[in-house]
Amino acid sequence: MQIFRYIVARCLHAVPVLLGVTIVVFLSIHLVPGDPIRIMMHGRIADSEVAKIYHDLGMDRPILLQYVVFLKNALVGDLGMSLIQKAPVAVLVVEKLWPTLMLLAFSTALSILIAVPLSLLAAFRRNTWLDTAIRLGSIFGFAMPSYWIGLLLMLFFGLLLGWLPISGLGDTPLDQLRHLFMPSLTIAFFLAPILLQSLRSAMLDVLTSEHIEVARAKGLSEWRILIKHVLRNAMIPVITVLAVNISWLLSGAVVVEYVFGLPGLGSLLVRSVGYRDYPLIQGLAFVFGVLVVIVNLLADLSYMLIDRRVLRS
Amino acid sequence: MTQPLLAIEDLTVGFHTPHGSVLANKHLTLTVAAGETLGIVGESGSGKSVLCRAILRLLPSPPAEITAKSLAFAGRDLLKLKPAEMRKIRGQDIAMVFQNPMTSLNPVWPIGDQVSEGLRIHRGLGRAAARQVAIDILKRVGIPSAALRVDDYPYQWSGGMMQRAVIAMAMTGQPKLLLADEPTTALDVTIQDQILSLLMELQRETGMAIILVSHDMSVVSETCDRVAVMYAGSIVELGVAADILSAPLHPYTWSLLRSIPHLDAPTGRLATIGGQPPDLARLEPGCPFAPRCPVASAECRALPIALKTLPGDRATACHFPERVAQLDQRAAS
16 A cells, blocks of 8 residues: 555656656747747748748747647647658657667666676675776776777677677667667666766665674675675665666767667757757657656656665655 | 683784774673673773674674684684684574664564574575564564564664564574673663563573673663673673672772662762773773772872682772772761
């Protein structure tokens, strides 16, 4: 019952945030300096034509009314028409959503697989050369720019060894995983160090708790203490870090998608900005916003699985 | 005489700090017989808790350094055991109950799971069997409807219940020696009494020995067979509880006893011990209590002091134990 109440409460919390997203996205086009229509047409357009386009798009109506129309349309999945591709924005976005989501899920999983064992090792051998080596290595990975790592990986695994495809997205699910491996690894180079460092320091923090001494007095081994009594407690702050960074990666993956020629939202965003396709940019911003809200909702729900104390409130 | 359960001989625990080495326990020698209750009293920082942790070898090294002629438990020198052998003793032969029940349990695991964890590790019990043992033992320590509450999380329990759970956890291994490090300090007075009674009951049933650390003289007088009084890392007085409480032979013990307020005594300022406990990093050569002692003389500050045995199974670390009797006379007049 408590669990059900918690889930409902978390979902309800997301609603005002989503409304906020729609307001910001809606206003963004009105905050663009200058006249979007004139900019789009590079100024080669008569005033009467501009006025006609404004009228056709409903942009001469009161702003509040425009927002209500935008919101109503957004609710039924209508995000307007792309000016360049002459197709519904929603269709274009959904088409490219899948590769981006796969990329994010794959790179998050890879990062966790890399960060958790290494941080356990660093915490177990804290303040030894091994700990220092792991931390230095992670900073090294973190410091290298994504496009550089991406190119190096392509060169090594793709061209030199010929193990993995260097661009595009395959057809069968297995083939897609093969195509997504290098882009995901590139992102993991950035994400895993963040997880590793925060997990390590959270674990060292938990290690000073009194219940750890109680566990030692019970005769548990250091490894069992780390895995059972430290890791789970240390995950709580790290989930927050993970959620924030996945949200950030949504747009941060743009470069990686571009380098590896993945047909995802990032590549679409870069192109639509290049063409100044405002409805498409708006639609993409809206989708990114919604995804961020969903990621954070998932983080909230996973707290519940790890630490029942969140059910108290 | 039969072999004592625990025989500590010349135990010294030092901590290396940036400001030099600090001795938290100095040349401690004491024994605990099977089934007896030894009380350890003293102010904060006198080394009581360090002693418990040294026995279980829970102090991280570095910075701690433990040396002793012997630290024998049931004939085995604990200091010579390998880490894996030591782990088999912890929670099985020697268990420990800690001061603060609110932080003694891991907040993210169910209580029953933590209570029976030792059994799963040491005796290879299955999940279902371990859960049943947890229910039985929680029932034994007085948790009502234990079968329903075994899967609760610590935040759902009160401090007194949690301390019962911690005691249950310590009892799962049927220990021969229980180290109770101020088990009632964090609890309110009525609960304190229940927890102490529970410990005594469990002792009668199992015949385990208890080392009860406390700074509360009344707790010690109610429960302990023998008492060791600690000051600045050393034992300053050792003997049968009734003897020490009725006729102390160290001015520090005398001062501690005098500072207990009595219900029938006229109200006024409570008796205190003037001054501060000494800084363990900067001890004078003489008796560490001399600066605060009401009957100290020049020799006390100059002559090094050690625990000396007196007739009647007593020992004191005072150069002039006969002066304590004068204190009583002085206080009476």
